[in-house]
Amino acid sequence: MNMNDRGLTLVEILAAVVILSILFIGIMSIFPQMTLFNAKTETKLDTMNLARQEMAYISGEAGWVGKRDLADPSIYENFKTVLVTRMPAAGYTEITTTDDFIRYEKTDGYRYEADVYLNCQPFLKEAENSLKCNDPSLSQLHKVHLKVYDDGRISSQTFSYIKFIVEMKVD
Template sequence: MKLVKNQEGFTLIEILLSIAILSIIFISLMNIFPQMIQFNSINETKTQAINTSRQILNDWQNKSEIIDYLSAPSTSELPSELIEQDSHYSAEINIDKYIAIITIAKESDLATSIANAHQIHVQILDNKGTLFGESFGYIVVEE
């Protein structure tokens, strides 16, 4: 019988070892996918909340009844949406699955002979009270 000394190929142990290593790598990678899906969902919710806060901010910056009231608060009637606090006015609006809290400063941050600028802060919370997005801006009231 003739012995062949130069056999090419893999042994059974080498094949099983490579399958085991590849399985460990594959299982590790599979654990990452559910986390990525969860992070994407959270980021999508935050993006929607930020866009909603910007839309509300834009709407409130252009509300004529708010601008009229801020231009002459002593002679105008407080708009029905607003609640008067010590240093600010506030409002709470339910939008789909969010709660929008709007805060408008009573005192102007910028007072000139031409205009006053009242800071407005819009926060978007979920039903549990978790902050998902917020926007800041100014309501410009011309004198």
């Protein structure tokens, strides 16, 4: 009988099974990692969309209007006065106040944290056209930094501006 006619020995079969098992285990360990990565990606996309929606709600046109006294136009509501009534109406609670910004927080499935800056940003550079932020006849832009937290970590964040205008109050 020839060596080639005998077939495979038990040792050769066991070695082949061990090698195939190692390869199979290596390939199978990728699937749980892919599932975890997909779950994290889905959460990130959800929080990005929620941040955009929430920012659109916060910075929307409605409600960001200060009133000016018709009898004395020099008397008007400033941005901070409107801010401290508008944000709680949107479900936010004030948690920190500094000279630069007021931080608000809201929990709705995820935890939202919004920093609304009190200093206005002129539409154009003041040096070029002398637009001043303290002129109530001009629209003002106030920066908002919104962060969405998932399990205590920032999952998504976005920036935008609130357009604040002062209109004549009609009683």
